[in-house]
Amino acid sequence: MVLMFIVILGVTMLTFLIMHFTPGDPAEMIALARHGAESLTPENIERIRVEEGLDAPVHIQYIRWLQHLLHGDLGCSLINGEPVLSEILDRFPATLKLAVASMFIALIIAIPLGIITASKQYSLFDNLSMMGAMVGVSMPGFWFALLLIHLFALHLGWFPVCGSGSFEHIVLPALTLGTGMAAVLTRFTRSNMLDALRQDYIRTARAKGLTEKLITVKHALKNALIPVITVIGIQFGRILEGSVIVETIFAWPGIGKLLVDSIYSRDFAMIQGGVLFVAIIFVLVNLFVDISYTCLDPRIRYEESR
Amino acid sequence: MHAMAEPAYLKNPELKKIKKLRKEASNLKSAKKLTFQRLKKNKIAMFGLTMIILLLFIAVFAPWIAPHDPIEPNLGKRFLSPCKEYPMGTDDLGRCVLSRIIYGARVSLQVSMTVVGIIAVIGVTLGLISGYFGGTLDELIMRFVDIVLAFPGIILAMAVAGALGPGLFNVMLALALVSWTGFARVVRSSVMAVKEKEFVESARALGCSDMYIMTRHILPNVITPVLVLATLDMGFIILAASSLSFLGLGAQPPIPDWGSMLNNGRAFMRTAPFLTIFPGIAITTAVMAFNFLGDGLRDALDPRPQRELKK
Numbered sequence: 001m002v003l004m005f006i007v008i009l010g011v012t013m014l015t016f017l018i019m020h021f022t023p024g025d026p027a028e029m030i031a032l033a034r035h036g037a038e039s040l041t042p043e044n045i046e047r048i049r050v051e052e053g054l055d056a057p058v059h060i061q062y063i064r065w066l067q068h069l070l071h072g073d074l075g076c077s078l079i080n081g082e083p084v085l086s087e088i089l090d091r092f093p094a095t096l097k098l099a100v101a102s103m104f105i106a107l108i109i110a111i112p113l114g115i116i117t118a119s120k121q122y123s124l125f126d127n128l129s130m131m132g133a134m135v136g137v138s139m140p141g142f143w144f145a146l147l148l149i150h151l152f153a154l155h156l157g158w159f160p161v162c163g164s165g166s167f168e169h170i171v172l173p174a175l176t177l178g179t180g181m182a183a184v185l186t187r188f189t190r191s192n193m194l195d196a197l198r199q200d201y202i203r204t205a206r207a208k209g210l211t212e213k214l215i216t217v218k219h220a221l222k223n224a225l226i227p228v229i230t231v232i233g234i235q236f237g238r239i240l241e242g243s244v245i246v247e248t249i250f251a252w253p254g255i256g257k258l259l260v261d262s263i264y265s266r267d268f269a270m271i272q273g274g275v276l277f278v279a280i281i282f283v284l285v286n287l288f289v290d291i292s293y294t295c296l297d298p299r300i301r302y303e304e305s306r
Numbered sequence: 307m308h309a310m311a312e313p314a315y316l317k318n319p320e321l322k323k324i325k326k327l328r329k330e331a332s333n334l335k336s337a338k339k340l341t342f343q344r345l346k347k348n349k350i351a352m353f354g355l356t357m358i359i360l361l362l363f364i365a366v367f368a369p370w371i372a373p374h375d376p377i378e379p380n381l382g383k384r385f386l387s388p389c390k391e392y393p394m395g396t397d398d399l400g401r402c403v404l405s406r407i408i409y410g411a412r413v414s415l416q417v418s419m420t421v422v423g424i425i426a427v428i429g430v431t432l433g434l435i436s437g438y439f440g441g442t443l444d445e446l447i448m449r450f451v452d453i454v455l456a457f458p459g460i461i462l463a464m465a466v467a468g469a470l471g472p473g474l475f476n477v478m479l480a481l482a483l484v485s486w487t488g489f490a491r492v493v494r495s496s497v498m499a500v501k502e503k504e505f506v507e508s509a510r511a512l513g514c515s516d517m518y519i520m521t522r523h524i525l526p527n528v529i530t531p532v533l534v535l536a537t538l539d540m541g542f543i544i545l546a547a548s549s550l551s552f553l554g555l556g557a558q559p560p561i562p563d564w565g566s567m568l569n570n571g572r573a574f575m576r577t578a579p580f581l582t583i584f585p586g587i588a589i590t591t592a593v594m595a596f597n598f599l600g601d602g603l604r605d606a607l608d609p610r611p612q613r614e615l616k617k
Contacts, residue, residue, distance in 0.1 A: 143586035
């Protein structure tokens with residue numbers, strides 16, 4: 001538990017340091033953003049510097065930021081003045097929707113494929129699927145997005161190119177993220193199923209005369225799925241990474257796009273707040289995965305209760 | 307020296323089998339040789355290796371292979387579809403796409419080799435220290451790894467690259483800062499396994515210094531997963547670097563880089579789709595080659611019998 005806080009704290013410190021050592025004067029940039037180029041007089045810049053507390057040394061600025069944080073105040077965006085926290089919370093549901101949709105697509109593809117290819121190892125279907133998965137893993141996500149846009153939006157006109165709002169808008173972005181993840185998950189599921197199917201208890205089950213289908217689903221699958229769920233949890237965190245690019249391409253108004261925009265516009269407060277938020281989500285997801293791993297694998301439970 | 311004449315009894319055809327076994331026995335030289343043999347048998351891995359060599363060749367001999375100048379704009383010939391003179395068409399400044407892709411191979415390979423080299427050195431060093439000394443030092447280093455990993459990688463790389471400004475060097479720096487953790491972790495767990503072995507204990511009993519033990523004894527024994535990770539990471543870094551270039555943070559115009567070519571072509575998708583198709587194929591092919599080789603290496607170094615499931 002304490003470790004988590006230290007890690008999150010470390011993350012914010014790292015971000016703060018990076019932002020601080022950016023070449024370029026933040027006070028200048030604020031003046032530019034807020035009042036336009038005419039206001040770039042030395043007095044104005046100095047005034048803003050004092051106002052925003054940018055004249056204090058780094059560690060003081062950091063401590064002040066932490067103090068604000070403890071009051072639940074993440075500051076205001078340096079560009080448009082909106083409170084950081086509300087901006088983030090506004091955008092988060094969109095990213096969440098995208099994440100869930102992508103995960104859904106990934107699981108629908110990966111789990112059945114993984115199971116089937118494992119039970120039909122070395123068949124044509126297996127080889128084709130593995131080749132497809134390899135392409136999926138090596139393909140740049142943004143390129144796949146462009147291909148999808150090209151085919152489905154520009155040529156066939158089935159889906160809109162970008163934006164959000166209706167069901168059609170989520171299909172292409174979710175497909176992009178989902179297939180990337182599906183490639184990884186399929187390979188992982190397959191190798192875990194292969195491991196499970198080689199175990200002795202499967203031989204016992206076969207010797208007992210159970211049907212192949214029953215063995216696959218009831219015995220092998222359950223055991224193979226446990227590490228897979230762990231990976232799913234970790235991949236859920238990685239969706240945040242993928243969503244950065246996908247949201248930018250499809251103009252999807254989520255956290256990823258918010259972070260990219262604020263990095264471009266050097267909006268420090270937003271970057272700090274955004275990164276903190278994402279780091280917390282990451283840590284929470286990992287924690288959740290750890291807990292569920294303990295619950296799902298009865299062997300671990302028994303060991304702990306001894 | 308001449309091979310000895312075969313003993314007379316071995317000329318008997320029934321005993322040819324013994325001859326064959328003797329020959330095979332002398333072929334089993336070392337684990338290294340076994341690994342190479344396994345690797346060579348893996349057709350996919352060999353295919354990957356061939357592609358990588360091809361890629362290297364293209365990168366090194368680019369000036370002689372590329373049909374046109376990749377940088378010089380040629381405004382009279384913009385947006386030409388693929389044809390005989392320009393097999394992959396021309397871009398918005400009239401430059402030959404094929405030539406740019408060929409030169410782009412240089413950029414991609416330079417970036418990935420540099421970054422992988424750096425992170426291998428950093429990661430292996432930290433992993434060695436962390437695994438060997440253990441204790442508080444280990445805890446500290448591992449917490450630092452956790453902190454770096456708590457960032458979504460791309461975002462941290464973007465933040466660093468954004469902070470430092472666009473350009474290939476900054477992108478390499480950013481990617482290096484983010485990706486060294488894999489090596490550290492892998493080396494650390496290998497080191498912790500090797501540390502307990504007898505030869506380490508005896509080296510210590512002989513009075514060897516820690517540094518000596520780490521470099522001469524432990525390091526050679528943990529190098530194999532490092533090789534696998536390095537190969538796979540080459541592909542991963544090419545992907546990551548192209549993503550950053552796509553976002554505008556990497557190679558700046560007019561340097562030909564696959565990611566920025568994709569970014570450029572994005573605006574002309576309706577009229578000139580080939581601008582986005584070919585660079586993407588280049589990236590995918592390069593990454594696949596490294597993945598093939600890396601997977602093959604991993605299987606060759608740590609073979610798990612994947613026999614047919616007996617029904």
